[in-house]
Amino acid sequence: MSGRWRALGVVLSTGLAGLTLPSARAAPAVSAEMTRCAAIAAPEERLTCYDALVCAGIVAAEERLACYDTLAKPKLPDVQTSPGDAVRPKSSATDTQSFGLSPRQLPATPEGPKLIKALVTRVTVDRAGNVLMSLDNGQSWTFNDQDALFRPGDSVTIRRAALGSFLLTAGRRSYRARRVQ
Secondary structure, three states: OHHHHHHHHHHHHHHHHHHHHHHHHHHHHHHHHHHHHHOOOOHHHHHHHHHHHHHHOOOOHHHHHHHHHHHHOOOOOOOOOOHHHOOOOOOHHHHHHHOOOOOOOOOOOOOOOOEEEEEEEEEEEOOOOEEEEEEOOOOEEEEEOOOOOOOOOOEEEEEEOHHHOEEEEEOOEEEEEEEOO
16 A cells, blocks of 8 residues: 555656646746846837736636737827828939939939930040940940940930949940949
C-alpha cells in the first residue's frame, strides 16, 4: 500500500506543479509586456498596448473578443475638413519645368509628366564629344554621342527611362540624356 500512496503522491505533486507552472511562466511574460508598453513614448500607443494586455488576460473567449473589438473601433479625427481643403495637383507648367531635374536640384513629383516634347534651339559639342542641347522650353540636356546630328528647329521627345534616367529621342534614334539646367 505504501507504494500505491507514494505513486499517488508523485502524480498529485506533478499535477499541482503542472497547474502552477503556466502561471509562473505567464508572470515574466506579462512583466516583459508591461515593460515593453512602458517604453512606448506616444501616449495613445502606450495606452493601446496596456489595453491589449488586459484583453489578453481574459480567459473567456467571447469576452476576450469583445474586449479586442472595443480596442479596434476606429477613432474619428478631431479636425474636420471641407471639400475645398483638398490637396490640388501642381500645374502642368511647373511639372514641365521640373521634368528631368535630379532630387538635389529640385525633386520631381511622381505625378509629373512621363515625357515632354520640345524644339531644339541650340546645339554645342565639346572636345570630349558631349552634346549640350538647349530646348525652346528653357531646359538644357546633355548626352555623349559624337554621331548625333541635331539642328535648331528639330523636334525631340524626352521620356523617363529605367532607374531614374531619361531617353532623348529624335527621329528613330534614342540617346541616354541628363538634364543640366
